[in-house]
Amino acid sequence: MKRLIRKVFGWVKDENFMHGIENVEVIVSKVLSIFMVLVILVAIVDLGIFIVKEVFTVPYGKINTTLFKVFGLFLNILIALEILENITAYLKKHVFQVELVIVTSLIAVARKIIILDLEKVQGIDIIGLGTAVLALSISYLIIRSSNSDSRN
Secondary structure: OHHHHHHHHHHHHHHHHHHHHHHHHHHHHHHHHHHHHHHHHHHHHHHHHHHHHHHOOOOOOOHHHHHHHHHHHHHHHHHHHHHHHHHHHHHHHOOOOHHHHHHHHHHHHHHHHHOOOOOOOOHHHHHHHHHHHHHHHHHHHHHHHHHHHHHO
């Protein structure tokens, strides 16, 4: 009988502990959300300043290099938005959505490819990025198809 009582009370203690951990996770997620919103706002201001400084004052013929920097800054903001979406999705459902993480990773790799200076990189770097895109794309297809199968 004592063993049964200890087991029941041990379970209650574990349950309380896990509830406390979940509360901490929610608080951390909310703090991260606030910080991510601040990062996004600062990135937008930085993008605006960069566009005003660089795009409108760049000499004729140099716009291509400036455009790649602008695209990189835009994609930084999109990546930050995806991370914020990951955090808010966690707050709503209390699970990490792997599909969102893979999409965020694809955007990050695409950003790297877009801003890549082909004159300064080696072939192995391009092969690595290609491999990353392939692996993430296959992962996305697998997750996407398994999610659609589970919904049907």
